[in-house]
Amino acid sequence: MIPVNDWTQFPEAIRRKLVLELAGPASPQWAAEEAAHPPVVLADDRPAADCLVGEKMWRNRGWGMP
Known part of the structure; x- marks a missing residue:
């Protein structure tokens, strides 16, 4: 998950997501830790x-009532 807080961050987040998907996890251990x-x-x-x-x-206004 890549957080995006503003529309200006959207293109960079998409670019990063695509690169991460194409590159794949660095190792099975990394994928297990991430999951x-x-x-x-x-x-x-x-x-x-x-x-x-x-x-x-x-x-609880207490207008002199018990």
């Missing part, structure tokens, strides 16, 4: 937002 550890691309590493925060604030 065992594929690249990880994090889509979003921020903590998830609490979608019920407004409901919780309303429930």
Whole structure:
């Protein structure tokens, strides 16, 4: 997998992918290692937002009620 973040990177990624496909893996060991550890691309590493925060604030508003 070759990550592309912008359209300007697309031609170089295609060129690299074709070269890698034509050249093939350097060795069977390399191919096995690549298959065992594929690249990880994090889509979003921020903590998830609490979608019920407004409901919780309303429930815990404490207007002098027990």
